[in-house]
Amino acid sequence: MSLFKEFLKGIWEKNPVLVLSLGLCPTLATSGSMKNAVGMGLSVIAVLTFSNIIISLIKGFVPSKIRIPCYIIVIAFLVTVVDMLIAGFAPELSKAIGLFIKLIVVNCIILGRAEAFAAKNNPIRAALDGLGMGIGFLIAISIIATIREVLGANKWFGLTVVPGWDPIGIMILPAGALLTFGLVMAVRNVLAQRRAK
Amino acid sequence: MKTILHYGLVLLIIAGVAGVGLSLVDRITKGPIAEAQSKRLEEGQKLAFPSASSFGELKKLETDGKTIEYYEVFDEGKNVIGYELLYSVGGYQSRIKVLTGIEPDGKVVAIRVLEQAETPGLGAEVDALPSNQSLLCAFVSLFSPEPEKEESNIPWFQAQFSGKTPEDLIVVKTKDPKHITALSGATITSTAVTKAVKEPIELFLKAKAEGQL
């Protein structure tokens, strides 16, 4: 597979959220507003790319039986480092997205890609895979967040969309997240089936 | 046996490298993080009592088995014109730390939520800035750059507390300028913030009346 395709697959064909069903918890939890969703998406892109590179580099050194704990250490380490660096050197950014960075430890996209891809490929491919998957995650979470924020709060990036309209409050609540997610997945399935024909 | 040793060694090396790495990063970032936090506190202090000219040292007050931290607020002539109370309570899923500026009679001047990690989109909206600007206006203003209006940097939920007496601090679910209107879908966070404002004021006033300060 060409390097470009490696990058591209995370966006549509193997979108981590909509197709592989990875990283569901952060997708559902932070898609209440566009601002949060973008913050989460960008943090995931950063951590996923670096974790893929590191894991690809150490793959020969780690025995397969204890690989999962090793990967988890690497991920937790990276996440904590990113968290501390941002808190120390970019306090304004940290105030906005600091919370999501901690959540990335429990984002199974990272471990999923480490296990399924980075552990079997060279660092360049792994980095591209991480970048593509990260962008795919950002796109998916942005779509869901747009739907939820517009319908649930009548806002987009905190700006009112239709002045004077009373929004559907449930879309911003957990039930709305699940509902939107199910529907977006179904729409993607329809589009994928059309393309296959 | 040999494999177990091998596994243990690999795990130990990775965990060791990660641990040492983290402690190094912690050393580098400890200073800046503490600095950023104290800067945030200073900004909060100004916002919670805009008319103050200086603040006293952090003092502790223990009453009814609870600890309130507070600062005295001075005007230019070093007269005490009020207090700022620092108090934290448990919110929906995080600690909420609030700084409340009060006049000597207990009337709230302004409040500032210093720390919270509530649910994004729900409880975290305590920090949401007021914005009535519509998407269309924002889009139009992209193409016709006009001098932007100075936007208020006080979140609307926190702005509600200004000028209220402790008795008024009741959370209601419908819009009511006399009380505190809850964030939609985040009653627990709204109640917690209100408690973090009301409880220390009441304890503080009681202790003050008893001459405990």
Add this chain to the structure above:
Amino acid sequence: MNLATAFLVIISVVLVNNFIFSRFLGYCPYIGVSTEKKSALGMGLAVIFVMTLASVVCWLVYHFFLYPSESNLFYKIFGNGQSVENFDLRYLMTLVFILVIAALVQFVEMVIQKIAPPLYAALGIYLPLITTNCAVLGVTILNIEGVTINGTQLGYGHPYSLLFGVLQGFGAGCGFLLALMLMAGIRERLALVEIPKPFRGMPIAFLTAALLAIAFMGFAGLVK
């Protein structure tokens, strides 16, 4: 903590603040293992077991190794004359907790395999999956934050209450089991229904979960 409060902690974490329906933790196994009741039961029981145990072990680690206090073991051994603050290792919390959970899961797996082969046959395949269940890490971290039940603060402070941690860990596991069993019961029936093609599999599972979440909203306010 009296019996009534203990009961409220459980009710709160099982029904009101259910990890699945209101905290968004543990979705990957929730959607992955909820296709049939038998495996859902196995997974749920394994999660209860690991969550309770992880709450205990993480409390011990936090109390004796990470938190800077008189009882910190590093302080006791190397502390002569130094300030307690120098022994603040809380920045290692995420790393250490997730390692503890991974080690615990592995250990539990080995022990069960040795002493209770029938139980292992039932639970065995679900145990490794739990390491990556974010609800387990979630509960150990939430234990430190504590919770407010009917106006009383529980668990917060130092040392945070071990009893509270255990109760919340156990309760969160029970809540997970409940959510999983409800979902599995529905999905077993859904398997027999003609569902529009684009909705088959994941999408319908999420729509079902949405309806369950709406039902669980009815419990809000049960525990203040």
